Amino acid sequence: MSEARNDILARVRSATGGAEPDYAERYAALPREYKREGALDFEGKLQLFADRIHDYDGVLHTCGKDQVVATIAAALSARGKRRIVVPPDYPEASLPKGFEFVWDHELTYEALDQCDGVITGCTLAIALTGTIVLQDGLYQGRRALSLVPDYHLCLVGRNQIYETAPEAIQVLSRTGARVTTFISGPSATSDIEMTRIKGVHGPRTLEVIVIC
Amino acid sequence: MPTAFNEKISQTLGNQKLQLALYAGTGRLVEHRKHAVAEERLPEYQELRSHANALKKHTIEHLDHYLEQLEANVQAHGGQVIWCRDAAEVSDFVLDLAKRRQARLIVKSKSMTTEEIDLNERLEHHGLEAVETDLGEYIIQLRGERPYHIVAPALHLTRYDVADIFQEKLGIPNETVIEKQTMIARSVLREKFLAADIGITGANFLIADSGAVVLVENEGNARLTTTAPKIHIAVAGIEKIIPRAQDLGVFLKLLGRSATGQPLTVYTSFLSGARREGEIDGPDEFYLVLLDNGRTKLLADPDKRESLYCIRCGACLNICPVYRKIGGHSFPWIYSGPIGAIITPQFLGIQHTPALPFASSLCGACAEVCPVKIDIPKVLLDLRAGVKEGPGKAKSDWLERLGFHAFAWLMCHPKAYALMGRFSRLAPLLNIGPLRAWRSQRDLPAMPAKSFRQLWKERG
Numbered sequence: 001m002s003e004a005r006n007d008i009l010a011r012v013r014s015a016t017g018g019a020e021p022d023y024a025e026r027y028a029a030l031p032r033e034y035k036r037e038g039a040l041d042f043e044g045k046l047q048l049f050a051d052r053i054h055d056y057d058g059v060l061h062t063c064g065k066d067q068v069v070a071t072i073a074a075a076l077s078a079r080g081k082r083r084i085v086v087p088p089d090y091p092e093a094s095l096p097k098g099f100e101f102v103w104d105h106e107l108t109y110e111a112l113d114q115c116d117g118v119i120t121g122c123t124l125a126i127a128l129t130g131t132i133v134l135q136d137g138l139y140q141g142r143r144a145l146s147l148v149p150d151y152h153l154c155l156v157g158r159n160q161i162y163e164t165a166p167e168a169i170q171v172l173s174r175t176g177a178r179v180t181t182f183i184s185g186p187s188a189t190s191d192i193e194m195t196r197i198k199g200v201h202g203p204r205t206l207e208v209i210v211i212c
Numbered sequence: 213m214p215t216a217f218n219e220k221i222s223q224t225l226g227n228q229k230l231q232l233a234l235y236a237g238t239g240r241l242v243e244h245r246k247h248a249v250a251e252e253r254l255p256e257y258q259e260l261r262s263h264a265n266a267l268k269k270h271t272i273e274h275l276d277h278y279l280e281q282l283e284a285n286v287q288a289h290g291g292q293v294i295w296c297r298d299a300a301e302v303s304d305f306v307l308d309l310a311k312r313r314q315a316r317l318i319v320k321s322k323s324m325t326t327e328e329i330d331l332n333e334r335l336e337h338h339g340l341e342a343v344e345t346d347l348g349e350y351i352i353q354l355r356g357e358r359p360y361h362i363v364a365p366a367l368h369l370t371r372y373d374v375a376d377i378f379q380e381k382l383g384i385p386n387e388t389v390i391e392k393q394t395m396i397a398r399s400v401l402r403e404k405f406l407a408a409d410i411g412i413t414g415a416n417f418l419i420a421d422s423g424a425v426v427l428v429e430n431e432g433n434a435r436l437t438t439t440a441p442k443i444h445i446a447v448a449g450i451e452k453i454i455p456r457a458q459d460l461g462v463f464l465k466l467l468g469r470s471a472t473g474q475p476l477t478v479y480t481s482f483l484s485g486a487r488r489e490g491e492i493d494g495p496d497e498f499y500l501v502l503l504d505n506g507r508t509k510l511l512a513d514p515d516k517r518e519s520l521y522c523i524r525c526g527a528c529l530n531i532c533p534v535y536r537k538i539g540g541h542s543f544p545w546i547y548s549g550p551i552g553a554i555i556t557p558q559f560l561g562i563q564h565t566p567a568l569p570f571a572s573s574l575c576g577a578c579a580e581v582c583p584v585k586i587d588i589p590k591v592l593l594d595l596r597a598g599v600k601e602g603p604g605k606a607k608s609d610w611l612e613r614l615g616f617h618a619f620a621w622l623m624c625h626p627k628a629y630a631l632m633g634r635f636s637r638l639a640p641l642l643n644i645g646p647l648r649a650w651r652s653q654r655d656l657p658a659m660p661a662k663s664f665r666q667l668w669k670e671r672g
Contacts (some may be wrong), residue, residue: 005295008450011508012276019277026274027455029264034256034462044515052475106492109406109440129476143439143493147432166461173457177289177422179494182480187432189394190472191348191366192374193233194240197394200347201401202432202479206503 010139028043038163045161046210052130056185057198058206066141070097071209072119072153079205081116082150087141090119102124103140109148117151117203123175124160125208126168132156132208133168135178142177152203155209214576217567220542221653230368234539237367238530244473245527245581254469264462265585268521271453272511278420278453279502285423291498291657298505302447305501306331306412313443315340315409319401321427321434322346322364323414324524325447327546328559329505331412342412343404345433347397354381360540361548363471363526368539394496401433411437411495415481417463418500421456424484425500426468429479435479444483444495450502451520452513457482463523466517466583470525506559516591519555521584528578528588534571544568550578554591562598569595611646633663 024085040048046062047190053060057096063071073096075086076154083100095101110116122132132154134140139155146152162168172180187202198204218372226229249257271278285291296302309315319334320326320342332342332353344353348366351361359365366374375388378396385395412435417426425446427434438444452458468474487494502628510520529535529549537667540548544565545556559566569592578588600609624658637659643651 002295004297004301007274007297008502008508009279009506011504012279012450012511015508015512016273019274023270023274023277027270027571030270031263033259034263034465036461036625037523045317057480097543109614113402142491143435144550147435164461165464166458169461173422177484179484179487179491181435182287182476183478184474184476184480185478187430188478189347189431191346191351191364192369192371192390192393194237195390197391200394200398200431201345201431201436 005019009089014161026209036164036166038167040163042158042161045103045163046058048163049094049125049127049130049161049208049210050207052127053206053208054062056130056197058185058208060208060210062164062210062212065211068155068209068211072096072100075153075207075209076117079117079151080118082114084104084153085112085115085118085149087120087145089141090121090139090141095119100104104145109144112144112148117153117205118145119153120146120148121157122160122181124162124171125156126165126182127161127163129165130162131165131168131182133172134181134183135175137173137175143181146181147202149162150199150203151205151207152186153207153209156208158210158212161210213420215337217542217544217571221538224539224542225537225653229370230539231537233368233370233434234524236538237364238536239362241364241472241526241530245470245530246473248469248473248475253463260462260466261583261585261662264466264523264583265461265521267459268584269518271455272451272517272520273622275450275453275511278455279450279567282418282420282423282453283502285421286485286498286500287423289423289498290488291500292424294499294501294581296501296503296505298308299331299334302329302391302501302503303334305499306335306410306445307340309443309445309499310340310410313409313444317404317408318410318412319404319408319441320344320349320411321413321429321437322365323412323447324359324546325414325449325503326412327359329447329503331447343401343408345401345437346431346476347394347433348430350397350401351377354378358541358546360528361526362524362551368541394398395547405436405440408437408441410443410445411441412447415446415500417460417465418453418459419455419482420453421458422482422484424457424482426460427481427483428464430472430478430483431473435481436497438481442495442658443497443499444486445499445501446483447501447503450504450507461655467523467525470527470581470583480581508556510558513558515594516554518560518586519551519558519591521586522551522555522582524551525583526583527583531577531581532575532624533573540569550588550592551586552589554586554595557595562595562602567598569593569599630665633665637649638665 050060077095085102123135125132186198189200191198308545335342344350351366361367378384415425468477486498535549543552553568574589
């Protein structure tokens with residue numbers, strides 16, 4: 001295949017005349033007159049985040065640090081969720097009593113599918129787009145965890161909310177080699193008659209708890 | 213005009229059900245986009261477009277550098293880069309890999325690039341099963357059709373069409389509730405995901421400085437395609453590259469809003485290389501296929517090179533008065549609408565699609581909504597010039613020339629022009645010769661009771 005490689009690169013070079021040696025300066029000189037940094041304080045970001053989550057038919061709760069366990073319990077009870085899968089590093093002390101929690105030690109997809117839902121943390125969140133960002137970091141588990149169960153409850157820390165996507169991408173570039181997933185609302189399709197249906201291949205319900 | 217093009221247009225125009233689906237579907241997408249880019253929601257919209265255009269221009273002009281950088285970074289993450297000059301090289305690669313790994317079942321997430329090279333047909337011809345997993349794509353695959361629209365492949369179908377094909381192919385009788393239809397597809401496709409040996413995706417963006425493939429979607433099928441099978445192959449045109457992750461913010465802001473009016477699509481995945489040490493999910497092997505298939509030909513023409521800036525949002529299709537009447541299947545290739553009208557002749561050769569650049573009123577709506585500011589009408593005019601000046605000039609040249617000469621003369625002689633204006637009120641009666649063919653696909657507006665000149669005179 002290296003023949004194809006050399007061929008294609010040669011065609012590109014003959015078409016464009018080849019990259020200019022000062023490409024880096026030219027790149028740096030490109031105009032960037034759009035909003036990259038947010039100006040909102042925490043309350044403002046939280047309000048914006050809540051509005052956007054609401055736009056996606058998601059639900060956002062806020063609670064104090066000492067109320068996390070009770071808030072999780074209330075959210076699960078409200079939806080009648082009993083059997084919940086959590087990432088393998090998720091601390092038992094942060095989970096309420098009265099539910100069946102399963103730690104994901106390489107469960108099969110079938111086993112994941114049989115759970116009512118999943119609880120994860122996140123790497124960060126973006127207020128302007130109502131997005132939570134997951135990598136394979138702390139309390140986030142593997143990729144299938146936020147994909148196979150039908151209900152996803154995500155915990156977001158106060159300092160994890162950024163206002164704009166460019167700010168978030170800047171932060172993520174430190175861990176950029178990891179598989180990264182932006183999640184903005186529940187899985188959805190509008191492929192038949194432009195009618196929005198939730199839960200095509202991923203979770204039907206996305207719920208967020210912001211720990212203030 | 214080639215008759216196949218004409219015939220499909222006539223069929224679409226004569227099909228009321230289809231006209232309604234087209235009108236309603238594109239109309240809704242137009243409204244959603246308008247809402248999402250409105251001044252109060254996205255005050256920096258025009259700056260974003262300019263920046264996106266500048267970024268694409270820069271990247272395309274330095275494409276060789278960024279391609280080599282991308283290759284090095286994909287390899288650094290344990291992935292392999294496969295360079296392919298054409299469709300056959302892609303299918304040869306996939307077939308060879310499938311043979312070596314004894315793979316039989318392939319799941320696919322929606323990709324116009326793989327449609328472009330007829331990958332499914334090529335694989336199926338050699339006994340592999342390739343299943344589309346995006347709901348719309350799955351439905352049209354069952355029907356043996358091509359996508360009707362770049363982002364809404366089943367735009368032309370109703371729930372009743374879906375019920376019919378589910379009955380025929382899946383044996384599920386008369387299910388016309390959209391939510392239930394979606395759940396049927398979900399459960400059929402879940403089994404395919406779990407059994408699949410290979411997952412094939414396209415790529416919305418390739419990030420040169422990190423080697424990441426970025427996939428943008430709403431359903432989660434691209435996530436499953438890249439999570440469950442042991443092998444992930446991403447097939448991307450060489451123009452999909454952007455220099456750095458930080459540039460992505462601009463394109464993500466524009467893509468979702470322009471396509472469906474979403475600030476961001478539900479899932480945006482950044483995938484670099486294969487599964488790493490300590491990770492549980494993800495493929496054991498990752499391949500990035502970089503496809504030329506005519507792109508370097510477009511690149512070589514500085515006047516039309518901007519056609520490669522396209523991020524496949526479909527906004528130009530939705531807004532186009534021609535697409536909204538003639539639909540996606542009238543177009544000769546998988547890329548339809550204004551963007552299809554400019555890239556198809558450049559990919560396939562203008563001699564094969566000479567009618568396409570003329571299937572436009574040059575109203576400019578496409579250029580106005582394009583998130584990366586491709587000047588589609590300018591490229592169309594360029595292509596038209598190519599048809600008129602190229603080999604095998606159109607037969608009707610003398611007639612057209614006569615027409616324009618007459619028009620020029622009339623414009624210079626006001627009295628004659630006024631007289632002609634009166635006669636033109638008889639135009640609806642003229643339905644002979646070449647006019648008959650032209651009018652068979654176009655409605656003339658109703659003649660008002662009085663002409664503008666008369667009204668002006670009456671006002672004193």
